[in-house]
Amino acid sequence: GIQVEQSPPDLILQEGANSTLRCNFSDSVNNLQWFHQNPWGQLINLFYIPSGTKQNGRLSATTVATERYSLLYISSSQTTDSGVYFCAPGDTDKLIFGTGTRLQVFP
Amino acid sequence: DTGVSQDPRHKITKRGQNVTFRCDPISEHNRLYWYRQTLGQGPEFLTYFQNEAQLEKSRLLSDRFSAERPKGSFSTLEIQRTEQGDSAMYLCASSSRGGGTRAYEQYFGPGTRLTVT
Numbered sequence: 320g321i322q323v324e325q326s327p328p329d330l331i332l333q334e335g336a337n338s339t340l341r342c343n344f345s346d347s348v349n350n351l352q353w354f355h356q357n358p359w360g361q362l363i364n365l366f367y368i369p370s371g372t373k374q375n376g377r378l379s380a381t382t383v384a385t386e387r388y389s390l391l392y393i394s395s396s397q398t399t400d401s402g403v404y405f406c407a408p409g410d411t412d413k414l415i416f417g418t419g420t421r422l423q424v425f426p
Numbered sequence: 427d428t429g430v431s432q433d434p435r436h437k438i439t440k441r442g443q444n445v446t447f448r449c450d451p452i453s454e455h456n457r458l459y460w461y462r463q464t465l466g467q468g469p470e471f472l473t474y475f476q477n478e479a480q481l482e483k484s485r486l487l488s489d490r491f492s493a494e495r496p497k498g499s500f501s502t503l504e505i506q507r508t509e510q511g512d513s514a515m516y517l518c519a520s521s522s523r524g525g526g527t528r529a530y531e532q533y534f535g536p537g538t539r540l541t542v543t
Contacts, residue, residue: 359536360539361534364533364534405469412532413482415471416469
């Protein structure tokens with residue numbers, strides 16, 4: 320099955336800083352989503368991005384499917400960005416989650 | 427669009443008891459998924475339905491687990507003879523497989539946190 324590796328595992332930032340989260344996956348996929356899991360456990364959709372680049376406010380994501388990686392960019396980070404960020408590629412409807420990047424943003 | 431809902435949000439049970447969780451998907455979504463998440467890990471796929479048909483089951487879903495979606499709307503996940511290793515967050519998601527750019531995108535509910543004592 321697909322193997323997913325996310326880096327870094329932990330990230331500590333001061334408010335206003337920018338960051339890049341990386342997701343490597345082992346096989347070709349036709350589905351990839353990024354999620355933010357807030358401190359209450361809710362998974363919030365950030366991007367559906369099996370290929371290409373998308374932007375939503377301070378967040379953007381790029382997936383290079385041929386090279387089997389995806390990047391999530393967070394600019395001007397805020398304390399509300401804290402939580403765990405998951406990358407979840409898949410070859411059908413079954414998403415395979417990585418172990419996530421835990422982000423802490425301090426004021 | 428009221429989102430995916432799950433009930434109960436928390437369940438504490440004693441080892442050996444049976445428990446049942448319910449998931450109500452987004453109303454126009456025809457696909458429904460169950461995942462399990464343990465502390466410090468990402469969610470793991472358990473099973474999914476298209477309408478009322480169960481299309482795939484993970485090897486994680488032992489014989490003690492059964493999921494149904496009788497009328498293609500809400501779904502239930504039952505765990506029989508619970509074990510302490512079943513303690514986890516059980517997440518439900520739904521998606522619309524109808525073509526267009528939003529096919530496959532899954533939306534998650536708040537989860538049911540199960541504690542087996």
